[in-house]
Amino acid sequence: MVTYKKINIIEMHPIGVIHSPFKSKSETPIQPVFSSSIGEVEVFSSYLDGLIDLDGFSHIILIYYFNNTENFQLKVKPFLDNKVHGLFSTRHPNRPNPIGISIVEIIQISGNLITVKGIDVIDLTPLLDIKPYIPDFDVRTSTRTGWYKNRNRNYPEIFE
């Protein structure tokens, strides 16, 4: 049986670091689909065996810690719109738990270094997890997308 104990603090530890060409927020794309940039995902060598068979996948989900964020606000203007929305209906990086997810394409894996295309994080972002992208699990096409669909499309595709 599952038992529940109230958890107040969860400790996580970086398993690697993401190297990217973006040295400041102002030059960082807001999503991988707006980026064709190459990055390098360095997985700490003690986790090397975890990468076995990853080269069979074309895309991976990077899960990482937004470490250049500020305090979150529950009502925010997302980067792609000029209206205020609830934080959890946006992908804004300032969140109670600043966890980011990015789907990127594997270009090459060499030892503990994964070269990827479509990187959208600031250089030296702490890596928390890697999962294989599997369309059977991860694709939903029949969707509604609220404010995003009706947004102001003149907005820039990088951080303001």
Next chain:
Amino acid sequence: MVTYKKINIIEMHPIGVIHSPFKSKSETPIQPVFSSSIGEVEVFSSYLDGLIDLDGFSHIILIYYFNNTENFQLKVKPFLDNKVHGLFSTRHPNRPNPIGISIVEIIQISGNLITVKGIDVIDLTPLLDIKPYIPDFDVRTSTRTGWYKNRNRNYPEIFE
């Protein structure tokens, strides 16, 4: 400019709890696509304003803490195959940072309670984040899926 300081421990705090009909691992589906079950995502009331406009989206990404896991192994047999693979090429819950992601469909939002379809987590799972599912960001269709494509398809779709 971005500054980097080596981070050893990252602290996270649950922002809510996921209620599901699954009281043990053995009855829990391994992915939302294998589940038509209804669950209830309880967001702690102090985060209520973060849910504004979320009802415009049909699907959300739940990010949560696998709190019924064991120590991870870097080489594992995933639930859907009978061969050993590197942990990061699987979606196995025993991970260095046991972060889970599930895409679920919103049925209804009432105050701080989000009723969702396609739940695949054990009852009382700590919630870390909610993001809107946006196909422009989250769908990749031209993919390779390595061992998953070639897996033994007779495997059960719940935890063993």
